[in-house]
Amino acid sequence: MISSFVTAAANAIRAGFDGVELHGANGYILEQSLNPHINNRTDIYGGNIENRCRLLLDIIREISKVIGAEKVGVRVSPYSTLGDIPAYNAEETDQTYAYLASELNHLGIAYIHISDSPAIPEKTHQQIRSNFTNTLIYCNGLTPETAAAKISDGSADLVAFGRSFLANPDFVKRIEKNAPFNDVDYMSLYTPGEQGYTNYAILP
Ligand SMILES: Cc1cc2nc3c(=O)[nH]c(=O)nc-3n(C[C@H](O)[C@H](O)[C@H](O)COP(=O)(O)O)c2cc1C
Numbered sequence: 001m002i003s004s005f006v007t008a009a010a011n012a013i014r015a016g017f018d019g020v021e022l023h024g025a026n027g028y029i030l031e032q033s034l035n036p037h038i039n040n041r042t043d044i045y046g047g048n049i050e051n052r053c054r055l056l057l058d059i060i061r062e063i064s065k066v067i068g069a070e071k072v073g074v075r076v077s078p079y080s081t082l083g084d085i086p087a088y089n090a091e092e093t094d095q096t097y098a099y100l101a102s103e104l105n106h107l108g109i110a111y112i113h114i115s116d117s118p119a120i121p122e123k124t125h126q127q128i129r130s131n132f133t134n135t136l137i138y139c140n141g142l143t144p145e146t147a148a149a150k151i152s153d154g155s156a157d158l159v160a161f162g163r164s165f166l167a168n169p170d171f172v173k174r175i176e177k178n179a180p181f182n183d184v185d186y187m188s189l190y191t192p193g194e195q196g197y198t199n200y201a202i203l204p
Pocket residue numbers: 025026115139140141142160161162163164166189190
């Protein structure tokens with residue numbers, strides 16, 4: 001499994017990407033490995049926090065050897081229960097992400113991207129922030145105003161937008177011009193065809 005991630009990362013760089021983001025969030029396999037209710041392995045990849053973080057960290061270490069740690073980011077979603085992944089207690093969750101952040105810091109990767117849904121407690125944020133010195137990205141449910149507040153109070157270095165960008169192909173221009181935003185057409189999310197992808201109005 002580790003080598004398949006390494007191959008994918010190397011292929012991405014060969015194809016011209018600037019870097020890769022490892023998806024450690026939203027109920028996918030790497031988050032399953034972090035979660036004590038899902039990960040029931042009894043070898044060095046299961047059990048305590050160090051062991052449950054090992055798969056993600058091993059993958060990052062091996063990818064970094066091939067493409068450079070500065071080209072690697074990781075996405076996490078502490079407290080997310082997406083994909084029916086069961087929540088675990090706050091203390092252990094915080095310890096998991098504090099440990100992960102400090103190990104990722106040692107590995108020198110470009111960024112940690114936090115999917116903030118549900119909103120993570122301030123303590124979790126503080127631990128990640130103080131253990132990780134490179135770029136911290138936040139996303140999920142942000143508006144230009146809440147994003148600007150996160151940047152100016154130092155809790156994020158960068159912010160990411162999903163739905164707003166989908167509904168507003170000229171999202172940046174609209175922010176700059178203080179123009180109104182198109183609403184997201186929720187009926188067209190997750191559907192095939194051009195509706196919801198290329199039919200949103202742009203500013204003249
Ligand atoms: C149509 C759509 C599909 C998405 N699919 C996925 C997905 O397959 N996996 C995933 O981790 N996140 C997925 N996301 C979440 C986005 O990656 C991103 O976290 C989110 O849209 C950012 O928050 P925002 O839309 O509130 O700005 C999806 C979002 C949208 C709008």
